[in-house]
Amino acid sequence: MEQPTSIDIGLHSESTQNRRKHSATVAALERQQHDHVDIVDAAELLDEADRRLAEMGYIAVYKREFSWLSCFSFAVSISGLYASVATTYVYPLVAGGSAAAVWGWLISGFGGMTIAMSVAELVSAYPTSGGLYFTCKYLAPEAWVPEISWLCGWLNILGQVAGAASSEYGCAQLLLAAVSMGSGFSYAPTNNHTVGVMAALTLFHGLLNSLTTNALEKMTRTYVIFHFAVLISCCITLLVMCKDKHDSAFVWTDITPVSGWNPVGFSFVFSFLSASWTITDEDALGHLAEEIKNPELKAPWGIVLAIGTTYIGGWLFTIVLTYCSGTIEEILASPVAQPVAQIFYNVIGSAGGVFFTVCAFIVLNFTAITAIQAGARTVWAFSRDELLPLSRVWYKINKTTQTPIYSVWLFVTVCILINLVGLGSYTAIAAIFSLTAIALDWSYCIPILCKIIYGKFQPGPFHLGKASFWINLYAVVWTLFVSIIFVLPSVLPVTPQNMNYVSVIMVAVALFAVIYWYAAGRYYYTGPRVKAQLIEAAVVGGHKRIGDGDEKSAVDS
DSSP states (O other), X not given: OOOOSSOOOSOOOHHHHHHHTTTTXXXXXXXXXTSXXXXXXXXXOOOHHHHHHXXXXXXXXSOOOBOHHHHHHHHHHHHOHHHHHHHHTHHHHHHHSHHHHHHHHHHHXXXXXXXXXXXXXXXXXXXXXXXXXXXXXHHSOGGGHHHHHHHHHHHHHHHHHHHHHHHHHHHHHHHHHHHHHHTTTOSOOOHHHHHHHHHHHHHHHHHHTTSOHHHHHHHHHHHHHHHHHXXXXXXXXXXXXXXXXXXXXXXXXXXXXXXXXXXXXXXXXXXXXHHHHHSOXXXXXXXXXXXXXXXXXXXXHHHHHHHHHHHHHHHHHHHHHHHTOOXXXXXXXXXXXXXXXXXXXXXXXXXXXXXXXXXXXXXXXXXXXXXXXXXXXXHHHHHHTTOSTTHHHHTOOOTTXXXXXXXXXXXXXXXXXXXXXXXXXXXXXXXXXXXXXXXXXHHHHHHXXXXXHHOOOOOOSSOOGGGHHHHHHHHXXXXXXXXXXXXXOSSXXXXXXXXXXXXXXXXXXXXXHHHHHHHTGGGTOOSSOOOEEEEOSSOOSSOEEESSOOOOOSOOO
């Protein structure tokens, strides 16, 4: 990777300044010129990852605790495989029935896999907590870095919040489904109950994310073991105990849409949501790069291996569910609004159904916890570059835990607020599921497109070689295709109750980002900032400041 060891923090060239009079403005550049910058002596950095971080303009503030196992476990958990399939299996069934569930996962999962490989390649080259947002600094034309980074950053944070919020809502749904099943369906969950339980669970997950990195790493490494044990035991139990399995012709060829869309083939494409929502947030592990030992290797390999496992495992689990599904109309009409929970109940009975539904609830809790952790690191990294309002608050690191507590609780609060739409309509919650895939995938495709178009990319240790261009191109084309599908209503005729509100939410956030840019952002935001300058010299007596001479640490609270 071609990065200077001494970073120029002066004003850009005159031509760049002239163009930025209409965006970041010369005033913003002058402000950056006077930013506090840590002088870091290369001789004092024993960790190669911290050295590379300083080369990219940042100083390390986290402890690097995450190992190979915890990286893989984190990346698997963020997908939620077992639980994510359980909560999204309804969408392909409505779109086209059994064949749509099986083939939709295979097709959509491949698209997600190409995105994951493209993301891993960029994370390896530029491993920071900013994830792919930060890569715009090196991949985009210098004159356009502020605008492109701003767009990429806001899409990413939107997708992160939507993903975590939908995970929390799914947790509440599964818990209440288990309660309903245990009561013999005498209890029927309501939207109000679901939102209340969601809020309580989100607060609990916020408390867990307020712990130290070491504590989070120890918890994380156990997730994947429990996850795989549940997945394998569930598949075996269903296959053994289901006495009336569908034949292969039904599973692989029967297409019976109930969405109202015509022709049938068009309805079929809505089945892509299940895999697209499960195989998303591919750069989540990248946001933990500053807490990982050897992140240039562990982060990309963790992403690829975990997403590959999710792709194959999710497809096989979907096949098992489809063989054991029983009557599609019956499970779609389940009183708990969870077809997979109904399959458990029908095949295994009440006790077994409750058990595996609770297991799905626990697994999805892992997803929610890791999503909040990644999201909080994203908020912190964006605040480091002053992308968000009140950035100086969210950037603070707690002295006791050495983690961004304020960022954690901002993220938790926004997740709860966005899930309040569930009080009005379940379809609105489905829009949040769709929003996750669209917003996150486009936040990845922006730097991928910059990599393809401008040719400034310098590969890291993980590289796709000659296949890189074609994998990157497929990822972008696939994202464009599914984005069109996911903004359309999945059921016809359209009513206020089944309207797909994802476009409304996206437009609202886009308007906020644009207004905030022109009202304030362009006057101070210049893209990813330089916070450290690496000096290859004799010992300089620790970290020093240049600028106005103040000694100020990132650890402010």
